[in-house]
Amino acid sequence: MPTTAPRRPLSSPANRRAFLTATAATVLTSATAVASAAPATTRPAAAARPTTGEAALATLLEGNRRWAKIRSQHPHEDRARRIEVAHEQHPFAVVLSCVDSRVPPELVFDQGLGDLLCIRTAGEVLDEAVLGSIQYGVAELHIPLVLVLGHERCGAVAATIEQLRTGKEVPGHIARLVEGIGPSAWACRDEPGDWVDHTVAAHAERMRDALRADVAFRPATVVAARYDLDSGRVRVLR
Ligand SMILES: [Zn+2]
Numbered sequence: 163m164p165t166t167a168p169r170r171p172l173s174s175p176a177n178r179r180a181f182l183t184a185t186a187a188t189v190l191t192s193a194t195a196v197a198s199a200a201p202a203t204t205r206p207a208a209a210a211r212p213t214t215g216e217a218a219l220a221t222l223l224e225g226n227r228r229w230a231k232i233r234s235q236h237p238h239e240d241r242a243r244r245i246e247v248a249h250e251q252h253p254f255a256v257v258l259s260c261v262d263s264r265v266p267p268e269l270v271f272d273q274g275l276g277d278l279l280c281i282r283t284a285g286e287v288l289d290e291a292v293l294g295s296i297q298y299g300v301a302e303l304h305i306p307l308v309l310v311l312g313h314e315r316c317g318a319v320a321a322t323i324e325q326l327r328t329g330k331e332v333p334g335h336i337a338r339l340v341e342g343i344g345p346s347a348w349a350c351r352d353e354p355g356d357w358v359d360h361t362v363a364a365h366a367e368r369m370r371d372a373l374r375a376d377v378a379f380r381p382a383t384v385v386a387a388r389y390d391l392d393s394g395r396v397r398v399l400r
Pocket of ligand 1: 261
């Protein structure tokens with residue numbers, strides 16, 4: 163016999179209210195307010211967190227150099243780190259990247275638990291949920307860097323170019339991705355060479371420029387970069 167009462171479904175009004183309250187309290191409470199609840203002895207790494215966009219970018223690129231040379235240190239993956247960040251988080255960079263399974267930001271930049279606020283959509287396409295998530299990082303968590311990461315041989319970019327070339331209808335929700343990437347591809351259609359690779363860079367730069375133009379992200383440094391699947395290296399696009 164079960165010893166606990168059966169759970170009410172989340173869709174019941176009382177449970178939904180409780181969930182929303184708990185979510186809001188957990189997600190939106192400022193880090194400093196929660197900091198007082200955490201034991202001081204469990205926060206030694208907080209001092210090492212980069213506090214400027216340039217320092218954050220340098221830390222990411224240093225981690226990427228380790229990754230590319232197969233010298234990853236896998237920082238912040240131990241039990242002490244898990245305890246340290248259980249009640250507060252101070253990630254130092256927002257990474258907006260593709261969903262591609264070969265480009266996981268924590269591995270590519272050799273970072274660990276609580277270091278990066280990662281947002282991933284196919285082809286780094288922006289929508290309101292993505293913008294809200296980035297704003298949460300910049301405004302609430304005071305993250306100094308937003309990095310938009312495109313990558314070599316991006317399937318979402320390739321699908322977009324295929325659609326532009328053939329005019330064939332794209333199925334279902336994928337059409338939204340093509341719509342988001344299409345202007346980037348169209349802008350570099352006459353450049354000699356690999357249209358997909360040109361679009362990868364052009365699209366990351368266009369997403370970067372859209373974020374830079376938005377007053378919500380003014381407090382942060384916003385950069386675009388391209389990840390090379392063959393070498394493992396990230397190159398900043400300036
Ligand atoms: Zn991709």
